Amino acid sequence: MAGESRIGTLLRYAGIALVLAIVLFPVYWMINMSFKDTAEFTARPPTMIVKRPTWENYRDILISQGFDRYAWNSLLTALTAAVVAVTVGSLMAYALSRFRLPKNFNYHLLFTILTVRMFPPILSLIPLYYIYKQIGLLDTRFGLGLIHAWVEVPLVVWMMIGFFRDIPRDMEEAALVDGDTRLGVLRKIAVPLARPGLAATFILVFISSWNEFLFALILNSRNQTLPIAVAGQITQFEIRYGNLMAAGVFATVPVLILAFLTQRHLTRGLTVGGVTG
């Protein structure tokens, strides 16, 4: 940054502010609207800052509609998805980063696993519905979590392989020579060193499951998750805008809190693989 002029700095910050404004405005608008009553909601032109803030919308979704139940469903589903996807995906990533299969099979596997994300999810929905019905996973949070994990495993593998590759090989070899087993090395060396990556992928899978709509709608209609409940504010007869906004805020806040709590891991995990001695 040395040598940059004052004007350059100013322009840079102005640019950042502009981008932030564009990105954050819808979020602000959602919060703003969620505190408006029906009258203010329909006012034209709309009020930029709410004039008569009310908790009415929140009371509606939380007490009348029982959103806490939906949040609980979402939490269980997302935790299942994140735990399963990170465990399975990072084990696969570790194997692919450490063992060389013949005939360039590492590469083929890594590529093949991406195909999970290549066809539209809706294609797999109907077969999955029948399979789930047969094996009794339909309408379970665990079953939905598994599907979410399945969708996200490729992401975990691709992210974690970079982290594992960054761990110095001879550190693991030293542990093997020191008398440890492969699994011991994975647990005591690789996992601790890849922790930022594990945290980052965990959160990404969690968020993606938390927000997922299609599978949640079809495969788990009895234990609705938040996105379904939010969409439920739009009915055949009316759109409950106030409730819709409040529900949106309610569904977003936990994810924001989670992201803030783990910010340090997230930024480190998403920017570098950085394991340096």
Added chain:
Amino acid sequence: MTATALTLTGARTGQSAPVSFEQVTKKYGNVLAVDNLTLSVENGELMVLLGPSGCGKTTSLRMLAGLEKITSGVIRIGDVVVNDLPPRSRNIAMVFQSYALYSHLTVFENLAYPLRVRKLKKDEIKRRVQEVAERVQIADLLDRKPREISGGQRQRVALGRAIIREPSVFLMDEPLSNLDAKLRLHMRGELKRFQRDLATTTIYVTHDQAEAMTLADRVAIMNKGVLQQVGPPREVYRQPVNMFVAGFLGSPPMNFLTLDVQAEEGQLWLTGPNVRYPLPPEQAAAVRQASLARLALGVRPEHITLSHHPDERAIPAEVYLVEDLGNELLVDTRVDGQQAVIRIPAGPAPSIGDRIWLSFSPADLHLFDPTTEARLPSTSPAPRATLS
């Protein structure tokens, strides 16, 4: 402190085991990294694997450690064929070139790792870590992480982690190469001392011939995956089996002059445009037997004396460059366009362009076949060390 050292020593000696490589080959695809290596290391011996970068030293060590599969051959530790044993079942300790300390663990935990894996009791671990830490002088660093200590200290931690248990064999892969020159000399001495005290079979890899010569009980010199010669430092230095070994040991390396062989007046001469050197009788027989037209004559820089007066039995040369190292002079000369370096004590230096005469004792003369690069048979000076 002495008492501790003694118990450590006592506990360790019985465990050490000999090692043998029997016709061991390693291929990476088409690359022949180690070619038919046969080498036995005696119990308690310090064997140095010496050779230029890429000659297969690390690969040999890694095969012994179980970190690399063997393409063919047999490796034994003691009486056990270890070919198919995982590293943890071989009871070896290794110091890596990069030290390979566990960067997320404290120095204490680094040292404790091999003991924790073996499920030793907590206080036993604590006692031994303390003991070893004092031994390698890092007792005040036990709470630090590897990134918070200096290179020399890391080296000590790596060493401590190796000696904390009772391995059959120590493996060290260029353990000093990341230290600065002064510290390297110091640690070299310490390593030698540790090895003596522990009396554990040690295989030490380096590309630094000075390090090899000072540390080794025996040196094994490798080139391009092939073992060239094994013997005590003195022996490989005095009787190198070929031009590679001769040129690799010593600094500056041995001089080679390629000259024609001529028989005249009942005597053999080595000749060039300006050279006419009478072969000493003790060498002549071998040369006759080999019936070569050309020979490579090898002399070490420190074995040459230099004169300003013409001499029948000396080789004429022209001074090309003089390097003053303070305590000695390196005189770089040209003999018929071929380079010859002479090392002499500091004193009056010849000037560039001077015509000088190089002479040396027949005992310091080495003769090689320039095409095969092999030493001519029986031209070695009378053996001073016993061959094994």
